[in-house]
Amino acid sequence: MRNLSFVLAGVLLALPAATNAAPMPVVVLDPGHDLRTNPATEPIGPGSSVRKIKDGGGTRGVVSGLSEADLNLRVALRLRGLLERAGVRVVMTRTKTSGTSMGNIARARIANRAEASLFLRIHADGSTDKSVRGTHTLYPALLRGWTDDVYGASMRAARLMQAEVVHALGFPNRGLQERSDFTGFNWSDVPVILVELGFMTNPTEDRLLATAAYQRRAAVGLCRGTLRFLERARASCR
Numbered sequence: 677m678r679n680l681s682f683v684l685a686g687v688l689l690a691l692p693a694a695t696n697a698a699p700m701p702v703v704v705l706d707p708g709h710d711l712r713t714n715p716a717t718e719p720i721g722p723g724s725s726v727r728k729i730k731d732g733g734g735t736r737g738v739v740s741g742l743s744e745a746d747l748n749l750r751v752a753l754r755l756r757g758l759l760e761r762a763g764v765r766v767v768m769t770r771t772k773t774s775g776t777s778m779g780n781i782a783r784a785r786i787a788n789r790a791e792a793s794l795f796l797r798i799h800a801d802g803s804t805d806k807s808v809r810g811t812h813t814l815y816p817a818l819l820r821g822w823t824d825d826v827y828g829a830s831m832r833a834a835r836l837m838q839a840e841v842v843h844a845l846g847f848p849n850r851g852l853q854e855r856s857d858f859t860g861f862n863w864s865d866v867p868v869i870l871v872e873l874g875f876m877t878n879p880t881e882d883r884l885l886a887t888a889a890y891q892r893r894a895a896v897g898l899c900r901g902t903l904r905f906l907e908r909a910r911a912s913c914r
């Protein structure tokens with residue numbers, strides 16, 4: 677009986693104070709890279725002696741010449757508008773492509789400080805093989821003490837996001853991938869995923885991703901995935 681009342685008290689405490697006004701969720705959008713690389717290193721997780729470069733720089737459109745940093749930002753800014761209209765508060769890790777990339781611990785700290793419901797990292801991929809193409813979504817591998825608190829929710833977000841972005845862009849579905857070596861994942865205390873929209877080294881995908889129409893498609897797909905993850909069924913992405 678004592679146990680039961682303890683559990684009930686816990687349930688009551690967990691209820692939001694005002695049930696008629698759902699709190700506005702916060703999503704942190706992280707457009708990958710910046711104007712300049714950052715060759716400094718940082719530990720890949722809290723307390724780790726393994727260090728990785730902060731940012732070796734992104735890829736570039738093989739036909740368009742567009743930098744990945746610019747593409748990521750264009751999509752993120754469109755996505756910000758869609759999410760805000762759907763009643764989501766948005767925090768951006770950057771709003772310009774103008775400086776040295778801040779590194780991945782700094783990006784994760786922005787999400788942690790915002791107590792984000794989702795830390796959404798937006799990237800595009802590159803390969804030495806121009807025929808490689810498609811969309812994939814990465815999420816943190818289960819690492820005790822680092823990602824165990826965000827693993828399940830991140831995987832769920834990755835699944836929903838991958839489905840919506842593939843539907844929106846129509847690129848081949850490369851599926852999901854767990855990563856244990858991403859600094860920005862291991863430092864995150866909130867659910868985190870990284871979407872690779874497509875390959876800028878593939879002429880077809882680069883040409884499409886460089887257009888406003890496909891940047892909008894990408895933003896709509898990311899918005900739908902986010903709203904599904906937040907379980908905001910009635911909100912839409914227009």
Ligand SMILES: [Zn+2]
Pocket residue numbers: 708709733734735744799800801
């Ligand atoms: Zn990237």
